[in-house]
Amino acid sequence: MRKLYIVKTKEEFNDLIKNGKVKKSKYFVIYSKLNHLKYDRFGVSVGKKIGKAVTRNKYKRKIRAIIDIYRKDYLNHQDYIIILRNRALTLNNQELSKELLSLLQKGELNEK
DSSP, rough: OOOBBOOOOOOHHHHHHHEEEEESSSEEEEEEOOOOOOOOEEEEEOOOGGGGGHHHHHHHHHHHHHHHHHGGGGOSEEEEEEEOOEEESSOHHHHHHHHHHHHHTTTSSSSO
């Protein structure tokens, strides 16, 4: 994923979580907010409860790869924060992809 498409700063993360719309499933929590840019931006967060650094980075790479493959399918000029939950560790790559895409494609995310 190019750096242009990444939400990086702590302030942006906190603003999205505080003021964004939220959608939850058993495996993910996704926050979104309109960004007034011509592209979507994504931030991926995997907590320490998921595992050690190697495991967390592995799942971040998997999520970013899914986003890279399907980014053009759900372009709607928003910033997203994707938070992985513990239950997602039981999914294989195909199930993980299916679950993430179903959340991203469900139209408008719910208000907090």
